[in-house]
Amino acid sequence: MMINDKNSQKIVDIIQNYARKHSLWILAYGTGCGAIEIPPTMTSRYDAERLGVRGAATPRQADVLLITGYLTTKTLKRVIRVYEQMQDPKYVIGFGSCTINGGMYWDSYNTIKALDRYLPVDVFINGCMPRPEAVLAGFAKLQELIQAGKADGARKYKENLEWYRANQKKVIPNWRMPEYNW
Numbered sequence: 001m002m003i004n005d006k007n008s009q010k011i012v013d014i015i016q017n018y019a020r021k022h023s024l025w026i027l028a029y030g031t032g033c034g035a036i037e038i039p040p041t042m043t044s045r046y047d048a049e050r051l052g053v054r055g056a057a058t059p060r061q062a063d064v065l066l067i068t069g070y071l072t073t074k075t076l077k078r079v080i081r082v083y084e085q086m087q088d089p090k091y092v093i094g095f096g097s098c099t100i101n102g103g104m105y106w107d108s109y110n111t112i113k114a115l116d117r118y119l120p121v122d123v124f125i126n127g128c129m130p131r132p133e134a135v136l137a138g139f140a141k142l143q144e145l146i147q148a149g150k151a152d153g154a155r156k157y158k159e160n161l162e163w164y165r166a167n168q169k170k171v172i173p174n175w176r177m178p179e180y181n182w
Helices: 005-021 033-042 073-085 097-101 132-148 153-159 161-171
Strands: 024-030 053-055 064-068 091-095 123-125
Touching: 005 132, 024 033, 024 073, 024 132, 033 064, 033 132, 064 073, 073 161, 091 097, 091 132, 091 153, 123 132, 153 161
Parallel strands: 024 053, 024 064, 064 091, 091 123
Antiparallel strands: none
């Protein structure tokens, strides 16, 4: 009996995705008031660790970049650099209305209005500020996407790098961005 390579690869992907969904190492990039909801989410009352969600110390150790709050043009540069330092597979969660539409800073000249124009966002958690229950629901949604093999923002970023770079250069015109040879 011959085993089809496509079927065996599919089985391997299913097993990998199942393991990945239960081991999410997050790097929380707290840029605003949203960061105040992360400690309660991780402590005993809500206990995100029971879902396999843990904190990471550096971008190289992280799977998930959790952006919690508004981004200015200066912080966008740092967030992009952090994202690009992360190893594949990597995921992004946009936390709060500020990452979706600028939030209460929507009319500010230096606030990023839509994070997904600059980085691929796998899950948005809406609210101002989302409560820990919403944060846990966002992680559960990301885990569903990972299990289904649909959390592929890193692949989309590589495939559409020129589009993302063009958007990034519109708000950070003088930044000499690194060249990649993925």
